[in-house]
Amino acid sequence: MSRTVVVTDSTASLPPAEAEERGIVVVPLQVVIGATSYDEGADGATPEMVAEALRDYRPVSTSRPSPAVMREVYERAAADGATEIVSVHLSGDMSGTFESAQLAARDTSVPVHAVDSRQVGIATGLAVLAASDVVLGGGSAAEAAAAARDRAEGTTSLFYVDTLDYLRRGGRIGAASALLGGALAVKPLLTIEDGRVATLEKVRTSGRALARLAELAVEAAGDGPVEIGVAHLANPDRADHLADQLGTRLVDNLDGRAVRCGEVGAVLGAHVGPGMLAVCVARLG
Template sequence: MPLRRYSLGMPERRIAVVTDSPASVPDDVAAEHGIVVVPLQVIVGATSYDEGVDEGASPEMVAQALREFTPVSTSRPSPTRMAEVYASLAEQGYAEVVAVHLSSKMSGTYDAAEVAARTSPIPVHPVDSCQVGPGTGYAALAAAAVIEAGGSAEEAAEAARARGVACESLFYVDTLEYLRRGGRVGAAAALLGGALAVKPLLKVTDGRIDSLEKVRTAGRALARLEELAVQAAGEGQVEVTVAHLASPDRAETLAERLSDRLDLAEPARIAEVGAVLGAHVGPGMVAVCVAPALT
Protein backbone atom coordinates (compact mmCIF):
# COMPACT_ATOMS: atom_id res chain seq x y z
CA MET A 1 0.00 0.00 0.00
CA PRO A 2 1.75 3.16 -1.15
CA LEU A 3 1.50 6.36 0.86
CA ARG A 4 1.89 9.95 -0.10
CA ARG A 5 5.48 10.98 0.54
CA TYR A 6 6.54 14.53 1.11
CA SER A 7 9.82 16.16 1.98
CA LEU A 8 10.24 16.04 5.72
CA GLY A 9 12.06 19.34 5.97
CA MET A 10 15.69 20.17 6.68
CA PRO A 11 18.16 17.40 7.63
CA GLU A 12 18.35 18.57 11.25
CA ARG A 13 14.65 17.93 11.73
CA ARG A 14 14.40 14.65 13.59
CA ILE A 15 10.70 14.28 14.40
CA ALA A 16 8.17 13.18 11.78
CA VAL A 17 4.43 13.87 11.82
CA VAL A 18 2.19 11.15 10.45
CA THR A 19 -1.56 11.41 9.87
CA ASP A 20 -4.25 9.63 7.84
CA SER A 21 -5.97 10.49 4.58
CA PRO A 22 -9.36 11.38 6.18
CA ALA A 23 -7.55 14.22 7.98
CA SER A 24 -8.01 16.11 4.71
CA VAL A 25 -4.65 17.88 4.79
CA PRO A 26 -4.21 19.36 1.29
CA ASP A 27 -1.25 17.97 -0.62
CA ASP A 28 0.53 21.32 -0.80
CA VAL A 29 0.09 21.94 2.92
CA ALA A 30 1.34 18.46 3.80
CA ALA A 31 4.34 19.01 1.55
CA GLU A 32 5.10 22.39 3.13
CA HIS A 33 5.10 20.96 6.65
CA GLY A 34 6.58 17.54 5.87
CA ILE A 35 3.54 15.55 6.99
CA VAL A 36 3.33 11.88 5.97
CA VAL A 37 -0.21 10.85 4.99
CA VAL A 38 -1.16 7.18 5.35
CA PRO A 39 -4.15 6.21 3.19
CA LEU A 40 -7.26 4.47 4.40
CA GLN A 41 -9.09 2.22 1.98
CA VAL A 42 -12.50 2.57 0.38
CA ILE A 43 -14.13 -0.54 -1.02
CA VAL A 44 -16.60 -0.01 -3.87
CA GLY A 45 -18.35 -3.20 -4.83
CA ALA A 46 -15.58 -5.77 -4.71
CA THR A 47 -12.68 -3.40 -5.45
CA SER A 48 -10.48 -1.79 -2.79
CA TYR A 49 -8.75 1.55 -3.38
CA ASP A 50 -6.17 3.50 -1.39
CA GLU A 51 -7.54 6.98 -0.77
CA GLY A 52 -5.38 9.72 -2.23
CA VAL A 53 -3.22 7.20 -4.09
CA ASP A 54 -5.44 5.22 -6.47
CA GLU A 55 -7.17 7.28 -9.12
CA GLY A 56 -10.37 5.30 -8.67
CA ALA A 57 -10.79 6.42 -5.06
CA SER A 58 -12.33 9.77 -5.96
CA PRO A 59 -15.17 11.58 -4.17
CA GLU A 60 -17.09 11.66 -7.44
CA MET A 61 -16.86 7.89 -7.83
CA VAL A 62 -18.05 7.30 -4.28
CA ALA A 63 -20.94 9.76 -4.60
CA GLN A 64 -22.10 8.05 -7.78
CA ALA A 65 -21.78 4.60 -6.21
CA LEU A 66 -23.90 5.69 -3.24
CA ARG A 67 -26.57 7.14 -5.53
CA GLU A 68 -26.67 3.83 -7.42
CA PHE A 69 -26.81 1.78 -4.18
CA THR A 70 -23.52 0.08 -4.98
CA PRO A 71 -22.04 -1.29 -1.73
CA VAL A 72 -19.40 1.09 -0.34
CA SER A 73 -17.34 0.49 2.80
CA THR A 74 -14.06 1.62 4.29
CA SER A 75 -11.08 0.02 6.01
CA ARG A 76 -8.28 1.24 8.26
CA PRO A 77 -4.57 0.62 7.59
CA SER A 78 -3.33 -2.48 9.38
CA PRO A 79 -0.84 -2.36 12.27
CA THR A 80 1.64 -4.01 9.92
CA ARG A 81 1.27 -1.19 7.43
CA MET A 82 1.71 1.42 10.15
CA ALA A 83 4.81 -0.41 11.37
CA GLU A 84 6.23 -0.25 7.84
CA VAL A 85 5.72 3.52 7.81
CA TYR A 86 7.55 3.93 11.11
CA ALA A 87 10.40 1.66 10.01
CA SER A 88 10.76 3.65 6.79
CA LEU A 89 11.01 6.90 8.75
CA ALA A 90 13.64 5.36 11.01
CA GLU A 91 15.65 4.37 7.94
CA GLN A 92 15.46 7.98 6.75
CA GLY A 93 17.10 9.08 9.98
CA TYR A 94 14.15 10.24 12.04
CA ALA A 95 14.37 9.70 15.77
CA GLU A 96 10.69 9.99 16.77
CA VAL A 97 7.20 10.06 15.29
CA VAL A 98 4.07 11.94 16.30
CA ALA A 99 1.12 10.04 14.80
CA VAL A 100 -2.11 12.09 14.76
CA HIS A 101 -5.22 10.18 13.75
CA LEU A 102 -8.97 10.40 13.52
CA SER A 103 -11.12 9.58 16.51
CA SER A 104 -10.63 6.11 17.96
CA LYS A 105 -14.40 6.00 18.52
CA MET A 106 -15.02 6.15 14.78
CA SER A 107 -12.09 4.22 13.32
CA GLY A 108 -9.50 1.63 14.25
CA THR A 109 -6.68 3.71 12.74
CA TYR A 110 -5.51 5.07 16.09
CA ASP A 111 -5.55 1.55 17.55
CA ALA A 112 -3.43 0.33 14.61
CA ALA A 113 -0.94 3.12 15.33
CA GLU A 114 -0.76 2.14 19.00
CA VAL A 115 -0.14 -1.51 18.17
CA ALA A 116 2.54 -0.66 15.61
CA ALA A 117 4.22 1.74 18.04
CA ARG A 118 5.04 -1.15 20.37
CA THR A 119 7.46 -2.68 17.88
CA SER A 120 8.66 0.47 16.15
CA PRO A 121 12.45 0.95 15.99
CA ILE A 122 11.93 4.58 17.07
CA PRO A 123 9.55 6.06 19.67
CA VAL A 124 6.05 6.78 18.36
CA HIS A 125 3.62 9.10 20.11
CA PRO A 126 0.08 8.20 18.96
CA VAL A 127 -2.50 10.98 19.29
CA ASP A 128 -6.24 10.43 19.22
CA SER A 129 -7.45 13.75 17.81
CA CYS A 130 -11.04 13.00 18.93
CA GLN A 131 -11.92 14.52 15.56
CA VAL A 132 -12.58 13.49 11.99
CA GLY A 133 -11.83 15.21 8.70
CA PRO A 134 -10.28 18.69 8.82
CA GLY A 135 -10.35 18.67 12.64
CA THR A 136 -7.77 15.89 12.62
CA GLY A 137 -5.80 17.78 10.00
CA TYR A 138 -5.70 20.91 12.15
CA ALA A 139 -4.43 18.78 15.05
CA ALA A 140 -1.64 17.35 12.88
CA LEU A 141 -0.67 20.85 11.77
CA ALA A 142 -0.44 21.94 15.41
CA ALA A 143 2.08 19.14 15.99
CA ALA A 144 4.07 20.19 12.94
CA ALA A 145 4.16 23.81 14.14
CA VAL A 146 5.62 22.81 17.49
CA ILE A 147 8.30 20.70 15.83
CA GLU A 148 9.17 23.48 13.40
CA ALA A 149 9.60 25.80 16.38
CA GLY A 150 12.08 23.38 17.98
CA GLY A 151 9.70 21.68 20.40
CA SER A 152 9.87 18.07 21.55
CA ALA A 153 7.76 15.19 20.31
CA GLU A 154 5.91 15.16 23.63
CA GLU A 155 5.10 18.86 23.26
CA ALA A 156 3.96 18.33 19.69
CA ALA A 157 1.67 15.47 20.71
CA GLU A 158 0.13 17.56 23.48
CA ALA A 159 -0.44 20.47 21.10
CA ALA A 160 -2.18 18.14 18.68
CA ARG A 161 -4.46 16.77 21.39
CA ALA A 162 -5.31 20.25 22.64
CA ARG A 163 -6.14 21.60 19.20
CA GLY A 164 -8.24 18.57 18.35
CA VAL A 165 -10.32 19.10 21.49
CA ALA A 166 -10.61 22.84 20.73
CA CYS A 167 -11.87 22.30 17.17
CA GLU A 168 -15.58 22.45 16.49
CA SER A 169 -16.76 20.18 13.68
CA LEU A 170 -20.34 20.75 12.52
CA PHE A 171 -22.06 19.24 9.53
CA TYR A 172 -25.26 18.92 7.61
CA VAL A 173 -26.35 15.81 5.71
CA ASP A 174 -29.24 15.37 3.32
CA THR A 175 -30.02 12.04 4.95
CA LEU A 176 -28.78 9.96 7.87
CA GLU A 177 -28.98 6.80 5.78
CA TYR A 178 -25.30 6.70 4.83
CA LEU A 179 -24.18 7.21 8.42
CA ARG A 180 -26.55 4.43 9.44
CA ARG A 181 -25.06 2.06 6.86
CA GLY A 182 -21.59 2.69 8.27
CA GLY A 183 -22.74 2.22 11.86
CA ARG A 184 -22.11 5.85 12.82
CA VAL A 185 -25.71 6.51 13.88
CA GLY A 186 -28.42 4.14 15.04
CA ALA A 187 -31.07 2.72 12.73
CA ALA A 188 -33.87 4.24 14.84
CA ALA A 189 -32.46 7.75 14.50
CA ALA A 190 -32.02 7.38 10.75
CA LEU A 191 -35.53 5.99 10.32
CA LEU A 192 -37.06 8.79 12.40
CA GLY A 193 -35.21 11.43 10.40
CA GLY A 194 -36.43 9.97 7.13
CA ALA A 195 -40.01 9.65 8.34
CA LEU A 196 -40.14 13.26 9.48
CA ALA A 197 -38.33 14.54 6.36
CA VAL A 198 -36.05 16.62 8.58
CA LYS A 199 -32.60 17.86 7.72
CA PRO A 200 -30.17 16.87 10.48
CA LEU A 201 -27.36 18.98 11.85
CA LEU A 202 -24.65 16.99 13.63
CA LYS A 203 -21.41 17.65 15.47
CA VAL A 204 -18.40 15.75 16.71
CA THR A 205 -18.51 15.53 20.50
CA ASP A 206 -15.80 13.69 22.44
CA GLY A 207 -14.88 11.78 19.31
CA ARG A 208 -18.41 10.69 18.43
CA ILE A 209 -21.06 11.98 16.04
CA ASP A 210 -23.96 13.49 17.96
CA SER A 211 -27.23 14.86 16.76
CA LEU A 212 -27.34 18.61 17.26
CA GLU A 213 -30.54 19.98 15.73
CA LYS A 214 -33.15 19.09 13.13
CA VAL A 215 -34.67 21.58 10.73
CA ARG A 216 -37.20 21.28 7.95
CA THR A 217 -35.32 22.48 4.87
CA ALA A 218 -31.81 22.41 3.49
CA GLY A 219 -31.76 26.21 3.30
CA ARG A 220 -32.60 26.58 6.96
CA ALA A 221 -30.08 23.91 7.87
CA LEU A 222 -27.25 25.71 6.08
CA ALA A 223 -28.23 29.06 7.60
CA ARG A 224 -28.19 27.46 11.02
CA LEU A 225 -24.83 25.84 10.27
CA GLU A 226 -23.44 29.31 9.60
CA GLU A 227 -24.74 30.64 12.92
CA LEU A 228 -23.34 27.69 14.85
CA ALA A 229 -19.93 28.18 13.25
CA VAL A 230 -19.94 31.87 14.21
CA GLN A 231 -20.84 30.93 17.78
CA ALA A 232 -18.04 28.36 17.87
CA ALA A 233 -15.49 30.92 16.68
CA GLY A 234 -16.37 33.44 19.37
CA GLU A 235 -14.20 36.56 19.39
CA GLY A 236 -10.88 34.89 18.72
CA GLN A 237 -8.96 34.43 15.51
CA VAL A 238 -9.68 31.10 13.86
CA GLU A 239 -9.04 28.94 10.82
CA VAL A 240 -12.00 27.49 8.95
CA THR A 241 -12.50 24.67 6.48
CA VAL A 242 -15.81 24.22 4.68
CA ALA A 243 -16.01 20.68 3.33
CA HIS A 244 -18.60 19.06 1.12
CA LEU A 245 -19.45 16.04 -1.01
CA ALA A 246 -20.91 16.80 -4.43
CA SER A 247 -22.18 20.16 -3.18
CA PRO A 248 -19.65 22.83 -4.23
CA ASP A 249 -22.15 25.68 -4.58
CA ARG A 250 -23.42 25.28 -1.03
CA ALA A 251 -19.86 25.10 0.30
CA GLU A 252 -18.70 28.19 -1.59
CA THR A 253 -21.68 30.23 -0.41
CA LEU A 254 -21.14 29.21 3.20
CA ALA A 255 -17.40 29.93 3.02
CA GLU A 256 -18.07 33.41 1.62
CA ARG A 257 -20.52 34.23 4.38
CA LEU A 258 -18.20 32.99 7.12
CA SER A 259 -15.31 34.95 5.63
CA ASP A 260 -17.36 38.11 6.05
CA ARG A 261 -18.23 37.35 9.67
CA LEU A 262 -15.16 35.76 11.24
CA ASP A 263 -11.66 36.92 12.14
CA LEU A 264 -9.74 34.46 9.98
CA ALA A 265 -6.02 33.81 10.34
CA GLU A 266 -6.03 32.45 6.78
CA PRO A 267 -8.63 32.47 3.99
CA ALA A 268 -11.40 29.95 4.50
CA ARG A 269 -10.51 26.66 2.87
CA ILE A 270 -13.07 24.90 0.67
CA ALA A 271 -12.50 21.20 0.08
CA GLU A 272 -14.39 18.21 -1.15
CA VAL A 273 -14.08 15.38 1.36
CA GLY A 274 -12.19 12.31 0.29
CA ALA A 275 -13.68 8.98 -0.66
CA VAL A 276 -13.46 7.50 2.85
CA LEU A 277 -15.42 10.26 4.60
CA GLY A 278 -17.72 10.58 1.60
CA ALA A 279 -18.71 6.94 1.94
CA HIS A 280 -20.21 7.69 5.35
CA VAL A 281 -21.90 11.05 4.82
CA GLY A 282 -23.29 10.82 1.30
CA PRO A 283 -23.81 13.38 -1.47
CA GLY A 284 -25.03 16.81 -0.36
CA MET A 285 -23.08 16.91 2.88
CA VAL A 286 -21.68 20.27 3.97
CA ALA A 287 -19.40 20.58 7.01
CA VAL A 288 -17.63 23.38 8.84
CA CYS A 289 -14.57 22.89 11.00
CA VAL A 290 -13.57 25.86 13.17
CA ALA A 291 -10.09 25.67 14.70
CA PRO A 292 -8.35 28.17 16.98
CA ALA A 293 -5.54 29.88 15.08
CA LEU A 294 -2.03 28.76 15.87
CA THR A 295 -0.07 31.29 17.93
Protein backbone atom coordinates in the same frame (compact mmCIF):
# COMPACT_ATOMS: atom_id res chain seq x y z
CA MET B 1 20.39 15.57 16.28
CA SER B 2 16.76 14.66 16.94
CA ARG B 3 14.26 14.79 14.09
CA THR B 4 10.51 14.39 14.52
CA VAL B 5 8.23 13.30 11.68
CA VAL B 6 4.47 13.85 11.73
CA VAL B 7 2.29 11.05 10.37
CA THR B 8 -1.47 11.09 9.78
CA ASP B 9 -4.08 9.27 7.72
CA SER B 10 -5.86 10.25 4.52
CA THR B 11 -9.11 11.18 6.28
CA ALA B 12 -7.38 14.32 7.62
CA SER B 13 -8.12 15.86 4.21
CA LEU B 14 -4.79 17.65 3.91
CA PRO B 15 -3.97 18.98 0.44
CA PRO B 16 -1.19 16.72 -0.90
CA ALA B 17 1.04 19.70 -1.77
CA GLU B 18 0.77 21.09 1.76
CA ALA B 19 1.54 17.72 3.35
CA GLU B 20 4.56 17.27 1.09
CA GLU B 21 5.87 20.77 1.78
CA ARG B 22 5.67 20.19 5.52
CA GLY B 23 7.08 16.67 5.37
CA ILE B 24 3.88 15.12 6.76
CA VAL B 25 3.49 11.43 5.93
CA VAL B 26 -0.08 10.49 4.95
CA VAL B 27 -1.18 6.85 5.25
CA PRO B 28 -4.18 5.96 3.06
CA LEU B 29 -7.27 4.19 4.32
CA GLN B 30 -9.01 1.80 1.94
CA VAL B 31 -12.34 2.09 0.15
CA VAL B 32 -14.10 -0.99 -1.23
CA ILE B 33 -16.52 -0.30 -4.09
CA GLY B 34 -18.31 -3.45 -5.13
CA ALA B 35 -15.62 -6.12 -4.94
CA THR B 36 -12.65 -3.83 -5.64
CA SER B 37 -10.46 -2.26 -2.95
CA TYR B 38 -8.69 1.06 -3.51
CA ASP B 39 -6.36 3.24 -1.50
CA GLU B 40 -7.98 6.58 -0.74
CA GLY B 41 -6.41 9.30 -2.87
CA ALA B 42 -6.12 10.83 -6.31
CA ASP B 43 -4.63 7.64 -7.77
CA GLY B 44 -7.19 5.37 -6.08
CA ALA B 45 -10.61 6.05 -4.60
CA THR B 46 -11.74 9.64 -5.15
CA PRO B 47 -14.77 11.51 -3.77
CA GLU B 48 -16.30 11.49 -7.25
CA MET B 49 -16.06 7.71 -7.46
CA VAL B 50 -17.70 7.27 -4.08
CA ALA B 51 -20.49 9.78 -4.75
CA GLU B 52 -21.30 8.06 -8.04
CA ALA B 53 -21.28 4.61 -6.45
CA LEU B 54 -23.60 5.74 -3.64
CA ARG B 55 -26.03 7.33 -6.11
CA ASP B 56 -26.03 4.07 -8.10
CA TYR B 57 -26.67 2.05 -4.90
CA ARG B 58 -23.47 0.07 -5.33
CA PRO B 59 -22.01 -1.28 -2.06
CA VAL B 60 -19.30 0.96 -0.57
CA SER B 61 -17.31 0.18 2.57
CA THR B 62 -14.06 1.34 4.15
CA SER B 63 -11.22 -0.21 6.10
CA ARG B 64 -8.30 0.93 8.21
CA PRO B 65 -4.59 0.41 7.53
CA SER B 66 -3.36 -2.63 9.42
CA PRO B 67 -0.84 -2.39 12.28
CA ALA B 68 1.71 -3.97 9.93
CA VAL B 69 1.20 -1.20 7.39
CA MET B 70 1.53 1.47 10.07
CA ARG B 71 4.72 -0.12 11.42
CA GLU B 72 6.16 -0.20 7.90
CA VAL B 73 5.44 3.54 7.55
CA TYR B 74 7.09 4.27 10.90
CA GLU B 75 10.17 2.19 10.14
CA ARG B 76 10.53 3.85 6.73
CA ALA B 77 10.48 7.23 8.46
CA ALA B 78 13.08 5.99 10.94
CA ALA B 79 15.27 4.73 8.10
CA ASP B 80 15.03 8.21 6.56
CA GLY B 81 16.32 9.79 9.74
CA ALA B 82 13.35 10.21 12.07
CA THR B 83 14.26 9.84 15.74
CA GLU B 84 10.66 10.28 16.97
CA ILE B 85 7.23 10.17 15.34
CA VAL B 86 3.97 11.94 16.12
CA SER B 87 1.06 10.02 14.59
CA VAL B 88 -2.28 11.89 14.60
CA HIS B 89 -5.49 10.15 13.51
CA LEU B 90 -9.26 10.35 13.30
CA SER B 91 -11.38 9.41 16.28
CA GLY B 92 -10.73 5.93 17.60
CA ASP B 93 -14.48 5.55 18.21
CA MET B 94 -15.13 5.78 14.47
CA SER B 95 -12.19 3.90 13.01
CA GLY B 96 -9.59 1.36 14.04
CA THR B 97 -6.82 3.48 12.52
CA PHE B 98 -5.70 4.88 15.88
CA GLU B 99 -5.63 1.35 17.32
CA SER B 100 -3.41 0.27 14.41
CA ALA B 101 -1.11 3.18 15.22
CA GLN B 102 -0.95 2.18 18.89
CA LEU B 103 -0.20 -1.46 18.10
CA ALA B 104 2.45 -0.55 15.54
CA ALA B 105 4.09 1.87 17.95
CA ARG B 106 4.89 -0.97 20.36
CA ASP B 107 7.22 -2.64 17.88
CA THR B 108 8.76 0.36 16.14
CA SER B 109 12.45 1.08 16.58
CA VAL B 110 11.90 4.78 17.44
CA PRO B 111 9.42 6.34 19.91
CA VAL B 112 5.94 6.93 18.43
CA HIS B 113 3.49 9.35 20.04
CA ALA B 114 0.06 8.15 18.83
CA VAL B 115 -2.67 10.80 19.12
CA ASP B 116 -6.41 10.13 18.94
CA SER B 117 -7.77 13.46 17.72
CA ARG B 118 -11.35 12.51 18.71
CA GLN B 119 -12.27 14.36 15.51
CA VAL B 120 -12.70 13.66 11.80
CA GLY B 121 -11.86 15.29 8.49
CA ILE B 122 -10.63 18.87 8.49
CA ALA B 123 -10.74 18.95 12.31
CA THR B 124 -8.17 16.14 12.42
CA GLY B 125 -6.20 17.92 9.70
CA LEU B 126 -6.02 21.11 11.76
CA ALA B 127 -4.69 19.09 14.70
CA VAL B 128 -2.05 17.59 12.41
CA LEU B 129 -1.02 21.05 11.25
CA ALA B 130 -0.75 22.22 14.86
CA ALA B 131 1.69 19.36 15.53
CA SER B 132 3.58 20.20 12.36
CA ASP B 133 3.88 23.86 13.37
CA VAL B 134 5.55 22.83 16.63
CA VAL B 135 7.96 20.50 14.86
CA LEU B 136 8.87 23.10 12.23
CA GLY B 137 9.39 25.60 15.04
CA GLY B 138 11.93 23.33 16.72
CA GLY B 139 9.65 21.89 19.41
CA SER B 140 9.85 18.36 20.77
CA ALA B 141 7.70 15.40 19.75
CA ALA B 142 5.92 15.49 23.11
CA GLU B 143 5.13 19.19 22.60
CA ALA B 144 3.86 18.48 19.09
CA ALA B 145 1.57 15.69 20.32
CA ALA B 146 0.22 17.98 23.04
CA ALA B 147 -0.42 20.73 20.49
CA ALA B 148 -2.40 18.30 18.32
CA ARG B 149 -4.55 17.23 21.27
CA ASP B 150 -5.14 20.82 22.35
CA ARG B 151 -6.11 21.96 18.85
CA ALA B 152 -8.50 19.03 18.40
CA GLU B 153 -10.07 19.60 21.81
CA GLY B 154 -10.59 23.27 20.98
CA THR B 155 -12.28 22.54 17.66
CA THR B 156 -16.02 22.50 17.03
CA SER B 157 -17.15 20.27 14.15
CA LEU B 158 -20.57 20.88 12.63
CA PHE B 159 -22.09 19.20 9.62
CA TYR B 160 -25.23 18.79 7.58
CA VAL B 161 -26.27 15.71 5.62
CA ASP B 162 -29.08 15.28 3.12
CA THR B 163 -29.97 11.95 4.69
CA LEU B 164 -28.91 9.96 7.74
CA ASP B 165 -29.05 6.70 5.81
CA TYR B 166 -25.35 6.60 4.90
CA LEU B 167 -24.31 7.15 8.52
CA ARG B 168 -26.73 4.40 9.54
CA ARG B 169 -25.29 1.97 6.99
CA GLY B 170 -21.80 2.57 8.34
CA GLY B 171 -22.91 2.13 11.95
CA ARG B 172 -22.11 5.74 12.87
CA ILE B 173 -25.64 6.39 14.15
CA GLY B 174 -28.43 4.10 15.31
CA ALA B 175 -31.12 2.81 12.99
CA ALA B 176 -33.85 4.39 15.12
CA SER B 177 -32.37 7.87 14.73
CA ALA B 178 -32.03 7.46 10.97
CA LEU B 179 -35.56 6.15 10.64
CA LEU B 180 -36.98 9.01 12.67
CA GLY B 181 -35.14 11.58 10.56
CA GLY B 182 -36.43 10.04 7.35
CA ALA B 183 -39.99 9.75 8.60
CA LEU B 184 -40.12 13.40 9.65
CA ALA B 185 -38.28 14.60 6.54
CA VAL B 186 -36.01 16.71 8.74
CA LYS B 187 -32.58 17.98 7.81
CA PRO B 188 -30.22 17.06 10.65
CA LEU B 189 -27.39 19.19 11.92
CA LEU B 190 -24.75 16.99 13.52
CA THR B 191 -21.62 17.46 15.58
CA ILE B 192 -18.71 15.42 16.91
CA GLU B 193 -19.11 14.90 20.63
CA ASP B 194 -16.52 12.92 22.58
CA GLY B 195 -15.29 11.32 19.38
CA ARG B 196 -18.71 10.27 18.09
CA VAL B 197 -21.40 11.64 15.78
CA ALA B 198 -24.18 13.31 17.77
CA THR B 199 -27.37 15.06 16.70
CA LEU B 200 -27.25 18.77 17.39
CA GLU B 201 -30.49 20.13 15.91
CA LYS B 202 -33.16 19.20 13.37
CA VAL B 203 -34.64 21.67 10.92
CA ARG B 204 -37.24 21.32 8.19
CA THR B 205 -35.47 22.50 5.03
CA SER B 206 -31.96 22.38 3.63
CA GLY B 207 -31.93 26.18 3.30
CA ARG B 208 -32.67 26.64 6.98
CA ALA B 209 -30.15 23.96 7.88
CA LEU B 210 -27.35 25.71 6.03
CA ALA B 211 -28.25 29.11 7.46
CA ARG B 212 -28.23 27.60 10.92
CA LEU B 213 -24.87 25.94 10.22
CA ALA B 214 -23.38 29.37 9.60
CA GLU B 215 -24.93 30.77 12.79
CA LEU B 216 -23.56 27.93 14.88
CA ALA B 217 -20.10 28.41 13.39
CA VAL B 218 -20.15 32.10 14.28
CA GLU B 219 -21.27 31.24 17.83
CA ALA B 220 -18.47 28.67 18.15
CA ALA B 221 -15.89 31.24 17.05
CA GLY B 222 -16.80 33.71 19.78
CA ASP B 223 -14.52 36.74 19.99
CA GLY B 224 -11.13 35.05 19.73
CA PRO B 225 -8.80 34.04 16.89
CA VAL B 226 -9.84 30.97 14.91
CA GLU B 227 -9.09 28.82 11.90
CA ILE B 228 -12.09 27.84 9.79
CA GLY B 229 -12.47 24.89 7.46
CA VAL B 230 -15.41 24.10 5.18
CA ALA B 231 -15.79 20.68 3.56
CA HIS B 232 -18.35 19.06 1.29
CA LEU B 233 -19.16 16.02 -0.81
CA ALA B 234 -20.58 16.82 -4.26
CA ASN B 235 -21.83 20.18 -2.98
CA PRO B 236 -19.19 22.72 -4.14
CA ASP B 237 -21.41 25.73 -4.78
CA ARG B 238 -22.93 25.71 -1.31
CA ALA B 239 -19.52 25.07 0.23
CA ASP B 240 -18.00 28.06 -1.57
CA HIS B 241 -20.94 30.25 -0.53
CA LEU B 242 -20.61 29.19 3.10
CA ALA B 243 -16.85 29.75 3.08
CA ASP B 244 -17.30 33.24 1.63
CA GLN B 245 -20.02 34.03 4.15
CA LEU B 246 -17.92 32.92 7.12
CA GLY B 247 -14.85 34.70 5.77
CA THR B 248 -16.82 37.94 5.80
CA ARG B 249 -18.61 37.47 9.12
CA LEU B 250 -15.51 36.27 10.96
CA VAL B 251 -12.94 38.51 9.29
CA ASP B 252 -11.72 39.87 12.63
CA ASN B 253 -11.38 36.37 14.12
CA LEU B 254 -9.45 35.14 11.08
CA ASP B 255 -6.98 38.05 11.11
CA GLY B 256 -5.90 37.44 7.52
CA ARG B 257 -6.13 33.63 7.59
CA ALA B 258 -8.04 32.17 4.65
CA VAL B 259 -11.05 29.91 5.16
CA ARG B 260 -10.02 26.43 4.05
CA CYS B 261 -12.54 24.92 1.64
CA GLY B 262 -12.43 21.57 -0.13
CA GLU B 263 -14.05 18.22 -0.76
CA VAL B 264 -13.82 15.43 1.80
CA GLY B 265 -11.99 12.30 0.83
CA ALA B 266 -13.55 9.07 -0.36
CA VAL B 267 -13.56 7.39 3.07
CA LEU B 268 -15.54 10.08 4.87
CA GLY B 269 -17.68 10.57 1.77
CA ALA B 270 -18.73 6.93 1.93
CA HIS B 271 -20.23 7.53 5.37
CA VAL B 272 -21.91 10.93 4.89
CA GLY B 273 -23.17 10.74 1.32
CA PRO B 274 -23.49 13.34 -1.44
CA GLY B 275 -24.66 16.79 -0.37
CA MET B 276 -22.82 16.82 2.96
CA LEU B 277 -21.54 20.18 4.15
CA ALA B 278 -19.27 20.61 7.19
CA VAL B 279 -17.69 23.47 9.13
CA CYS B 280 -14.82 23.18 11.58
CA VAL B 281 -14.01 26.06 13.92
CA ALA B 282 -10.64 25.73 15.64
CA ARG B 283 -9.97 28.20 18.42
CA LEU B 284 -6.39 29.42 18.51
CA GLY B 285 -6.39 31.31 21.80
